[in-house]
Amino acid sequence: MNPTSLKAASVATVMSALCCTTAYAADQIKVGFLSTLSGPGGALGADIRDGFELAIKHSGGKLGGLPVELTVRDDQMSPDVGRQETQRLLKRDKVDVMTGTVFSNVLLPVLPSILANDTVYLSANTGPADYAGAKCNKNFYVVSWQNEDLPAAMGKYVTGRGHKKVFLIGANYPGGRESLTGFKRFYKGALADERYVKMGQLDFSAELAQLRASGADAVFFFLPGGMGGAFLKQMAGVGLNKTLSIYTPGFSGDQDTIKGVGASMTGLLNASQWSTDLDNAANRRFVADFKKLHGRIPTMYAAQGYDAGMLLDGAVRDVKGNIEDKDALRRALRAANFQSVRGSFKFNTNQYPIQSFYMRQVGPNAQGQLDNKIVGTIMKDYSDPFAVSCRMN
Known part of the structure; x- marks a missing residue:
């Protein structure tokens, strides 16, 4: 499926050619896919979408035996657009399940109406603290x-690296603030400074000057989408990646960033819960078929979209298509x-995953392409706080 045509279209419908059997209670399952498909974060939503669609393909063009109507909408990384598109999906398209949102500043405003409509939402990316607890x-x-989770894993890892002071920088939105909080939850050392920047910012000259003047010998950053690539390129441009x-x-260590930054990321x-080199049958099939279909190495976003689709496929199969129950x-x-x-998967009581986190390092793979390789396990079977x-119950 051509990603360019999908981005241009407001709706993409994937229907199986065969009708369900009489053993199934529903004729089809309607999935609303709301994601960021344009702007600096557009590559992330496209990867989640491509992963989800590959799950449908691997499930025989269906989900749990039911034909799929997949309606794709672009939230443009805007809460207001997200609200409008959510209402269309719920009220006009009457979707059974929603998924796809990349950013918590979009998901948090739209989620109350989804839950109030008694509609299931599968988050293939952001996992806000707001819905993890009470x-x-x-x-x-x-x-x-x-x-x-991932910043906490990195905070634990960095603690043992012997740094004098670490400089923190994050995007100023819920996901960014929670990420730096996560790092500090496990990091046991001195901080040089903590800075937040506007979502979508691409010029980091002021922050790099602050970083240079801070006396830090390490930096931890959370800057999603194109922000992370711009930050790394500008660090390399002034030589801070060497010092x-x-x-x-x-x-920000994944293929979307590697593509834009290049060799300086070596x-x-x-830290991640997934990597292309995780050795299990599901991952080998996913990586191979994603490369074959799209001509690129999958990101963790694509892997998460794929798992969301396979989770839904398994659940619909287990209820024998009776999604009305x-x-x-x-x-x-x-x-x-x-x-x-990612191998073993299970939900905690809050329906967030209990899982392991790995340290990955960017370097050339067997084909000479820059990719990530697992170099250690940071946390095993971790539960969020x-x-x-x-x-x-």
Whole structure:
């Protein structure tokens, strides 16, 4: 499927050619895919979409045996646009399930109306703290991570690296603030400074001057989408990549950033729950077929979109297509009866994953392409700190 034509279209419909059998209660499943498909974060939403569509392809063009109507909308990284498109998906398109949103500043404003409509939402990326604890909800499932998780893993790793002072920089939105909080939750050392920048900012000359003057010998940053690539290129441009140790979650160490930054990323350490070299059958198939279909190495965003699709496929299969029985569908989703590309997968009580986190390092793969390789495990079977406040059974 041509990504360019998908980006230009407001709606993409994927229908199977065969009708379901009479054993299934529903004729089809309608999935609303709302994501950022344009602007600096557009590549992230496109990767989640491509991963989700590959899951449908691997499920025989269906989800759990049901034909799929997939409606794709671009939120343009705008809460207002997100609200408008959400209402269209819920009220006009009457979708059964929603997924796809990249950024928490879009998801948080639209999620209350989705949950109030008793619609299941599968988060293939952001995992806000708001719904990880006391506000956990039966219709909200996070297939990726809690926003603090990857930064917390990096904070734990950096603690043992012997740095004198670490400079923190993050995007000033919920996901960015939670990310720096996560780093500080496990980092046991001195901080040089902590700075927040506007979402979408691409000029970091002022921040790099502050970083140089701070006396830091390391920097940890969370700058999603094109922001991270711009930051790394500008660090290299002034030589700070040679004098400072650079750490980031996997978001800014992945293929979307590698493509834009290039060879100066070699050696970059980044934390993730997934990597192309995780050795399990589901991941090998996913990576190989994604490369074949799209001509590029998949990102963690694509892997998360794929897992969201396979989770839904397994749940619909387990309820034998009876998606109108929402309690049964929710139980089946929580059981997570599918093969994840990250290996073992299970939900915590708050319906956020319990999972392991790895240290990845950017370097050439066997084909000479820059990719990530796992160089160690930071945390095993980690549970986010908010789950203890969730009262769901």
